[in-house]
Amino acid sequence: MSFKQIESKKISEIVQQQIEEMIRRGDVQPGEKLDSVVQLADQFKVSRSAVREALSALRAVGIITIKQGEGTFVNTYDFSNVLDPMKPERIISKKEMLELFEIRNIMEVGAAELAAEKRAPDHLKMMEDALASMKDASGEDNVGEAADVAFHLAIAEASQNNLMVDIMNQLSDTLRKTMFESRRVWLFSEKQTLERLYKEHEHIFLAIQDRNPSKARKAMLNHLMNVKETLIKGWEG
Structure with missing residues (x-):
């Protein structure tokens, strides 16, 4: 080196x-x-x-x-740090980021499925607002990552599982770090665009809006797998 x-x-x-x-x-x-x-x-x-x-x-x-x-x-990396907002910022290694993706697969795929079953109009409005911010965001600011986090938190809210909401809120700072890194790698990848990233979130939203749990589950899993794959390729490249 x-x-x-x-x-x-x-x-x-x-x-x-x-x-x-x-x-x-x-x-x-x-x-x-x-x-x-x-x-x-x-x-x-x-x-x-x-x-x-x-x-x-x-x-x-x-x-x-x-x-x-x-x-x-x-x-x-001590993920319990997210429970205490007074604790200092920490960096996350590649290995730890991949471990977090495993947790996200377990939690968020199920959350999307539940959201499709239980969502209410106000939940859809939260997702629509996050999508609108995501669509307007450029690759040079942090609006996109904030909207990304807001969208995923809205899905947790739509699941109407209080424990899910609490866990996702506690993880929000850590999620924001991984989303920042994901979007940075995504934007520097020749095959990925902000439009595709937006479309993946839109597919999740439409499945939840249509009350289609199976489709919502598949859309979320596809999104998380694509982000993880892009991250790995970016690291290797």
């Missing part, structure tokens, strides 16, 4: 971002040990003090643990 020399007044912040990106890419997995300060300084071609400052910042937000005499280790 090659590293470019970093040129910036805020060297430690850029080193921090580089290490975060290494974790996202899976170059170092949760539970694994980072290279030493000396090695990182050599790789990034920066001072050891800049590396130490970057590591201190990462430790402060819970991304790494520094064990005296043992080294620096990458923490596993």
Whole structure:
């Protein structure tokens, strides 16, 4: 793996971002040990003090643990963080993001099916509003991802399962992170467009509107599988 020399007044912040990106890419997995300060300084071609400052910042937000005499280790993403809005932002590695997709498959496919059975007019209005925002969004702002989250939360509401709604709301910040990454990769993929992404959400909505649980289930599963596949291809590319 090659590293470019970093040129910036805020060297430690850029080193921090580089290490975060290494974790996202899976170059170092949760539970694994980072290279030493000396090695990182050599790789990034920066001072050891800049590396130490970057590591201190990462430790402060819970991304790494520094064990005296043992080294620096990458923490596993603690999904219980979403239950406490006061806890700091955390990054999610590829492995953890794929695990979240497994949870989404279990929860949201079933939620779409329930929503098709139980939805009320106000639920459809929530979905329509989210779709309208999604359609108007460009690929350069965060309106699209916010609308994406709102759409999926509206489906949970339409399921009229209070526990489902609570869990989805608690996961909303984490979902927003994965949706941001998904949309970023999606937009940079030659075969994917915002229009296709919108259409997949529209198909889910129409199935729910038509009170067709089987169709809603298939539409949601197809959407989640496509997003996951696009993410994987983007990582590999």
